[in-house]
Amino acid sequence: MTTPLLGQMMDVPLNVSSLLAHAARYAGDTEIVSRRIEGDIHRYTYRDCEQRAKQLAQALIRLGVALGGRIGTLAWNGYRHLEAYYGVTGFGAVCHTINPRLFAEQVAFIINHADDSYVLFDTTFAALVDAVAPHCPKVKGWIALADEAHMPALATPALSYETLLAAENGVFDWPALDERSASNLCYTSGTTGHPKGALYSHRSTVLHAYGAALPDAMGCSARDAVLPVVPMFHVNAWGIPHAAPLAGAKLVLPGKDLDGKSLYELMEAERVTFSAGVPTVWMGLLQYVRETGKRFSSLARTVIGGSACPPAVLREFEDVYGVRVIHAWGMTEMSPLGTLMRLNWEQSQRPLAERRRLLEKQGAVIFGVDMKIVGDDGRELPRDGVAFGDLHVRGPWVIDRYFRSDASPLVDGWFPTGDVATIDRDGFLHITDRSKDVIKSGGEWISSIEIENVAIAHPAVAEAACIAIAHPKWTERPLLVVVPRAGENITRDELLAFYEGKVAKWWIPDDVVFVEQLPHTATGKLQKLKLREMFREHVLRTAIPGAVQKN
Known part of the structure; x- marks a missing residue:
C-alpha cells in the first residue's frame, strides 16, 4: 500500500x-x-x-x-x-x-x-x-x-x-x-x-x-443583531x-425575563434582526403583540426548534408580522443542529400551498450531518415522503457515546435519534413523532404531532397535546388535552368537528379534555410521559359499550 x-x-x-x-x-x-x-x-x-x-x-x-x-x-x-x-x-x-x-x-x-x-x-x-x-x-x-x-x-x-x-x-x-x-x-x-x-x-x-x-442555516451575519431566547444552559443556546x-x-x-413584553421591548430597543427559541416562547410573544397591537420594526427572522413548530405559529409570524420562520430540528447528542428549513430557488417558485407544506417540515440537513430512516429490519427506507421509520444520523458533531459510558448507542456507525420521520425527494425531514409517543391504532400509526398542529390552529386553543389511551378494540386511540385561550369557550364536539377534512377520519381524536395548563420539561417541551400518567385511568367514550367506535 x-x-x-x-x-x-x-x-x-x-x-x-x-x-x-x-x-x-x-x-x-x-x-x-x-x-x-x-x-x-x-x-x-x-x-x-x-x-x-x-x-x-x-x-x-x-x-x-x-x-x-x-x-x-x-x-x-x-x-x-x-x-x-x-x-x-x-x-x-x-x-x-x-x-x-x-x-x-x-x-x-x-x-x-x-x-x-x-x-x-x-x-x-x-x-x-x-x-x-x-x-x-x-x-x-x-x-x-x-x-x-x-x-x-x-x-x-x-x-x-x-x-x-x-x-x-x-x-x-x-x-x-x-x-x-x-x-x-x-x-x-x-x-x-x-x-x-x-x-x-x-x-x-x-x-x-x-x-x-451558514447562510442556509441560522445565517448569522455581521449585519445581524442576534437575540438567543433559547437558554445558554440548553445545548449551548443552539x-x-x-x-x-x-x-x-x-x-x-x-437574562431571566423571557415573557412576551420583556422580549419585545428588548428586541425593539436593540434593533434585533434575528432570534431563536422554542415554540412556547414564541406563543407568548405573539400573544403579547396580538393583544397590544404592536409590530416588529427590525425582527426579520427567527429559528424555532426544540419541538415541532405549530403551523399556526409559523403562519402568524410570516403573514401577519412579516417575520420569516426557520423551522429547525436537532438534539443534545448533535450539538444540537441537524436540519433547518430554507427553500432553494426552485422550491421557492412552487405554488404557495406547496411552499407552506414544505416550510412546516423540519428542513434539510446542513453540511456536517447525514441522515436516513430505517424500518424494523434495519434497512434504509426510500426518501419519498411517504415511508416513515426510525431516524438515524451521523456527523462530526454527533456523539459516538455518552459521557462516562463504555457502551456506544451507535448502530452500524449511525446514532438512533428516537424520532420517527419521513424524508421526501427534496431531502426534507418531517418528524412525525417520537418513537415513544406515536399512537398505534388497529395496527396503523397516528402522528400525535399532526393532531396537535390541527388543534393549535383553532383560534380558541392556546396549547394542545395528544397522547395514546388504551382501547379494547383498537389497542390505542388518541386523546387530545387542550388549554383554551383566555376568555374563549369551546366544546369537545366543536373542536372535533374542526378536524373534518384536515386529517384522515380515523385520525380524529376519540375524546378531548380541557385543562388550565400542560406539563413541560425543563427545556420547554411537552411532558408526554407525565400526561400519560395523569390520564392513565381515562376511559374514552368510544371504549364504552354501545358507543360509536372509529376504524
Whole structure:
C-alpha cells in the first residue's frame, strides 16, 4: 500500500478560543448587550469580553483547575455566562452548562456525575445552590456571578466572580490545545431515567459554529443583531454564542425575563434582526403583540426548534408580522443542529400551498450531518415522503457515546435519534413523532404531532397535546388535552368537528379534555410521559359499550 500524499498546510487546531479571539480582533467594537440580573442593561464589546474571559482563565488556574477539569454553570443568558463559555474552555477546562429548571436532585446528580470542581451561578439560583451543595461534596467552591455588593444571602460559602477577576490582569495567551480534547459538556433533560452527558470537543464545537453560521442555516451575519431566547444552559443556546462571534454579529442577551413584553421591548430597543427559541416562547410573544397591537420594526427572522413548530405559529409570524420562520430540528447528542428549513430557488417558485407544506417540515440537513430512516429490519427506507421509520444520523458533531459510558448507542456507525420521520425527494425531514409517543391504532400509526398542529390552529386553543389511551378494540386511540385561550369557550364536539377534512377520519381524536395548563420539561417541551400518567385511568367514550367506535 502506497503512502498517501499529504497536503502542505498549516496545522492550526480548531480551538473554541479562536472564535472569541477572531471577534475581538476583527469585530472588537461590536456590542454585546445584556439585561442583567441586577435589573439594568450592560453594554460592552467583544474586545472587552475576551479580556475578561482571559482574567477568568487566570483565576481558575490560580484556583487549581487543571486541563480537562469540569466547571459547572447555573446561569441565564448574560455577559458573565458568555465569558465562562470562553474563559473555561480557552485554557483547556470543560464548560459544563447545567439546566437550573431541573429538579434539585437531578442538578445534584449531574454535578456529581460530571465531577465539577467549581460551579458558577447567577444570584437568582442561590436557593438552588443551598439545596444541592450539601449533596455535592466534591465541589471545591461555588462562585456567584456578581460583585461583592450583590452577593446573595447563602448558607453555602461562595466566592464573588468580580472579586476573582479583579485580582487578574488578563495578560494571557490562549494555548494551542488538541482540537479533539473536550470543551463543553451538556446533559439531556432526563425526562426518563438519569440525564446523560454529551461531551463535545473543540473540533466539533468549532465545526458546529461554522455550520450554524451558514447562510442556509441560522445565517448569522455581521449585519445581524442576534437575540438567543433559547437558554445558554440548553445545548449551548443552539451554538449561537459560538456562531455570533464567528460572524462578528451584535449579541443581545435577555437574562431571566423571557415573557412576551420583556422580549419585545428588548428586541425593539436593540434593533434585533434575528432570534431563536422554542415554540412556547414564541406563543407568548405573539400573544403579547396580538393583544397590544404592536409590530416588529427590525425582527426579520427567527429559528424555532426544540419541538415541532405549530403551523399556526409559523403562519402568524410570516403573514401577519412579516417575520420569516426557520423551522429547525436537532438534539443534545448533535450539538444540537441537524436540519433547518430554507427553500432553494426552485422550491421557492412552487405554488404557495406547496411552499407552506414544505416550510412546516423540519428542513434539510446542513453540511456536517447525514441522515436516513430505517424500518424494523434495519434497512434504509426510500426518501419519498411517504415511508416513515426510525431516524438515524451521523456527523462530526454527533456523539459516538455518552459521557462516562463504555457502551456506544451507535448502530452500524449511525446514532438512533428516537424520532420517527419521513424524508421526501427534496431531502426534507418531517418528524412525525417520537418513537415513544406515536399512537398505534388497529395496527396503523397516528402522528400525535399532526393532531396537535390541527388543534393549535383553532383560534380558541392556546396549547394542545395528544397522547395514546388504551382501547379494547383498537389497542390505542388518541386523546387530545387542550388549554383554551383566555376568555374563549369551546366544546369537545366543536373542536372535533374542526378536524373534518384536515386529517384522515380515523385520525380524529376519540375524546378531548380541557385543562388550565400542560406539563413541560425543563427545556420547554411537552411532558408526554407525565400526561400519560395523569390520564392513565381515562376511559374514552368510544371504549364504552354501545358507543360509536372509529376504524
